[in-house]
Amino acid sequence: MRTVRPTRRRTPADRPRRPVPSRLPPRDVLRLGAVGLRARRARVVLSALGIAIGIATMVAVVGLSHSSKADLMARLDRLGTNLLTAETGKDWDGNVVKLPKSAVAMVERIGPVQHASATGYVDVRIRRSDAVPEERTAAVSAQAARTDLLSALGAEVARGVWLDRAGERLPVTVLGAIAAERLGVAAPGEKIMMGDRYVVVVGILRPVELVPQLDRVALVGFPAAERYFGFDGHPSMIFERSPDHTVEEVRAVLARSISPGSEGYIKVSRPSDALAAKAATDKGLTTLMLGLGAVALLVGGVGVANTMVISVLERRQEIGLRRALGATRSAIRTQFLMESLLLSALGGASGALLGTAATYGFALAQDWRPVVPPWSLAAGFSATLLIGVLAGLYPAVRASRLHPTVALNAA
Incomplete structure (x- = not known):
């Protein structure tokens, strides 16, 4: 006579687990973004140039304004009011x-x-x-x-x-x-x-x-x-x-x-009121020049966005292959956002150096004490990162939505 064993009820632990996609560590994300930029150096330099011009203009305008004001205050202290x-x-x-x-x-x-x-x-x-x-x-x-x-x-x-x-x-x-x-x-x-x-x-x-x-x-x-x-x-x-x-x-x-x-x-x-009036005039001119620098920075951001869109179109097969090998949409978005951020950061750092050099050169030529406020460098670099995120967001989302089969079949 056969003995019938009682059946054990399945528990959630017995159910097969869905595979969890692996995530790239930040170091690998940074390296992957840098590889994408190195493959297209000429385009990267031209795109970063627009960002660099905008940041250099803004840093130089703020630096020269503060240098001029410092010289004016020193003259007023020396001459007396x-x-x-x-x-x-x-x-x-x-x-x-x-x-x-x-x-x-x-x-x-x-x-x-x-x-x-x-x-x-x-x-x-x-x-x-x-x-x-x-x-x-x-x-x-x-x-x-x-x-x-x-x-x-x-x-x-x-x-x-x-x-x-x-x-x-x-x-x-x-x-x-x-x-x-x-x-x-x-x-x-x-x-x-x-x-x-x-x-x-x-x-x-x-x-x-x-x-x-x-x-x-x-x-x-x-x-x-x-x-x-x-x-x-x-x-x-x-x-x-x-x-x-x-x-x-x-x-x-x-x-x-x-x-x-x-x-x-x-x-x-x-x-001395005439010198104070000159300081007020310089402030108005500084505001105007900062506006021009912001326009140049905006144009540079459009250039970065254009570069990233073209990069997505040219690299559809690469995107399809990575998706077929298990890369998630989030990983693709992160990759292209990182490329956009690195491209903007490259332009921002170059612009900050150019703006600082221009400030020191002009100020020394005018016998002023060069002054470059640290906040202007921090604000300029933060603006480039924001431009990088905004410029790279649409291309990154577009790249992440490409179907692997369609991307691999792209000519």
């Missing part, structure tokens, strides 16, 4: 309102004022010599100056000496940098014509950055201007320095202190 100027204006009838001869003394009575000086317009023609017609003045004017003018402006003499207590009474002059160039005066000791009188050049100034109009004038002492050239002794511009925290307070009372009752005709300004 506490200089105020007050100059004469015209009344309602068009007549010039003269400043009082005691204007400097009145400014010095303002509590916070540390330095005060003045210049005055001298109505006399300046020529290189008496052989030059009077109407040819070389666009150089004459002004009377006090001996303490340089200390108030923080200006310096490039060659020769400044006017002292003796020199301000003699027929001698100190030329601004541009005035010396226009008159053809290379060194102190030469003579020029002021009106119908020869005067000796005793000094040549360095460029006065805060008051550039002084670069185009010939300066003589107040007593000499009154004695030899008919100067009336009234200053035309006052220069004043006070501590930084008191500048606005002094500015509010400066015109009224100089000429009570006529303060509405006196123009008070702060020369």
Whole structure:
């Protein structure tokens, strides 16, 4: 008699397991993507060039903007932002309102004022010599100056000496940098014509950055201007320095202190504001150039996408073979996304190097301190990776959807 054994119920552990596709480790994915790029080097270089141009433009624009700003801030620190100027204006009838001869003394009575000086317009023609017609003045004017003018402006003499207590009474002059160039005066000791009188050049100034109009004038002492050239002794511009925290307070009372009752005709300004306005202008230009760099980067991304689409079309048999051997759609997508990322990263790294080199080269040529903010490099490289993902997404998805049979039969 046969013994019937009881049947055992199947459990989930007894069911056959479906094979789990293997996954490529990140190192192999990176190597596979690099192999795809090395097979088409010329195309890769041309595609990466668009990305490189965009990133180089953006890095260079940011770097040069920061280098220029750093140089500007250094100049402001050196020159100071506490200089105020007050100059004469015209009344309602068009007549010039003269400043009082005691204007400097009145400014010095303002509590916070540390330095005060003045210049005055001298109505006399300046020529290189008496052989030059009077109407040819070389666009150089004459002004009377006090001996303490340089200390108030923080200006310096490039060659020769400044006017002292003796020199301000003699027929001698100190030329601004541009005035010396226009008159053809290379060194102190030469003579020029002021009106119908020869005067000796005793000094040549360095460029006065805060008051550039002084670069185009010939300066003589107040007593000499009154004695030899008919100067009336009234200053035309006052220069004043006070501590930084008191500048606005002094500015509010400066015109009224100089000429009570006529303060509405006196123009008070702060020369350092012109440098600050230049910084604002540079910021607008930087924004424009960053926009152009972004457009170049976008064009580079389109080039990367085009390259990847063509790569998918050319490599259909390779894709079909890998799919037939067990590669999943995810593996195919990852492969082509990695190629796109590597292509963009190559362009981004090259662009960052080119932009940094351009920044250093131009900044050093302008005697600036080169500044390339680290965030600009990080932002540029991050942008290239984002471009790489977006540009490679469609080609990668398209490659992963190719049927193995169709891909292997492709010509």
